[in-house]
Amino acid sequence: MEDTETLYAPRAGVRHPPQRHDSPPDSNGAVTAPGRRRMLHAAKARDDTRAGRTVSGRFGRLESRRRGRAGMSAATAAGRLGGNQTQISNIEAGRHGVSADRVRTLARLYSCGDQDYIDALVAMTGARTRGWWEEYRELLPVGLLDLAEVEHHATYVRVANMVPIPGLLQTAEHARVVFSAGIPQLAPYEVEHRVSHRIKRQAILHGDTPTRLTAIIHEAALHMGYGSSTVVRGQLQHLIDMGERENITIVVIPFGAGPLPGSGQSVDYLGGSVRQLDTVQLDSDHGNQLLDAEAHLVNYRSVLDRMESYALTPTASRDLIHRIAQSI
The missing domain is CATH 3.30.870 (Endonuclease; Chain A)
Structure with missing residues (x-):
């Protein structure tokens, strides 16, 4: 079997699809320094958003179900948290991460007394890191x-x-x-x-x-x-x-x-x-x-x-x- 270490990343020397530039090149065809900085900043923002997207999406679905079982509307939940309905919608859609304190607050709000489950949710939200x-x-x-x-x-x-x-x-x-x-x-x-x-x-x-x-x-x-x-x-x-x-x-x-x-x-x-x-x-x-x-x-x-x-x-x-x- 081929050494797994040699397969742990996209292969060098293998043709890749054409790369797209997010900033126009200068007259010589090179990306300018300001353009390069904007590209790096945009790439970091995309990475931060993408990291843990499956985890945050799963957490959001779980929270939506818990709110439903509690018989509470998104507007009511937002009001009790001192926020607005958009914040609840973003959490449940997996667009925003949440802190450990917010996880515990939501658990109290939805009358969830399963401590093992709450601890697992806290660990889940702390897993928003960039994976391989x-x-x-x-x-x-x-x-x-x-x-x-x-x-x-x-x-x-x-x-x-x-x-x-x-x-x-x-x-x-x-x-x-x-x-x-x-x-x-x-x-x-x-x-x-x-x-x-x-x-x-x-x-x-x-x-x-x-x-x-x-x-x-x-x-x-x-x-x-x-x-x-x-x-x-x-x-x-x-x-x-x-x-x-x-x-x-x-x-x-x-x-x-x-x-x-x-x-x-x-x-x-x-x-x-x-x-x-x-x-x-x-x-x-x-x-x-x-x-x-x-x-x-x-x-x-x-x-x-x-x-x-x-x-x-x-x-x-x-x-x-x-x-x-x-x-x-």
Whole structure:
């Protein structure tokens, strides 16, 4: 497998889309010093706004639901806070961050007595920092960046895939074949940006406090010919190696297991520090979708539980992967 460190940033030497200047050049075609300063200032403002956008958006939706359950209008909430309705609207739309004190004030206002939940919300609002995924802001669809941000904050991850192999467990070579086969076809530099982004997402599985991962993989994914026999064997061996890590559990649903809930759909369940902060990610040809409504969370927990009940044990799954690898 390619060294992950070489894939941790957009690749040097790979052609990028043309860059746009926000300030007109001088007569020699160079951007003037005042123009450069304006560009840097504008870029910093954009970065400050974008940092933690998924976190702030999630917080805003949670606050909107809490206000609704409290039977309080935005105007009433704003009045009790000594502000105006626009401030409440901006918070609930994820446009503005909030302080820890404001989080606690809102909790009292909406009669929320769950201290663990309040503490988790405080931690969430303090997470508005520029993550590594922002390097890809102009290079990849925003949904991929949002997924990386949610994964970064997750305490555990459960995934279920029919095909292909889950992204968090793909080798660079396997991922490159997957992205190259997409429709519409991606340019080579677009493929490389997606590969490097995918490999960097996998950092959550390593380090001093690695995220727990349970991967439910259908046997069909193990037989798919993504790339040469060398690439396929390398991917299967990578699954075996990753399954040896204490924080990773890999189980396989064998052929003949019968009809499965959610057949054909990839599901990622990303656990928050409290259950109210869990998120579901659904992958499709039209891009990924993040869901966090309680009804969705309950439904997909049941879907994953049912799918896992059809799977072999981790030991039997490893043996099956090994037999398939030897047969290639």
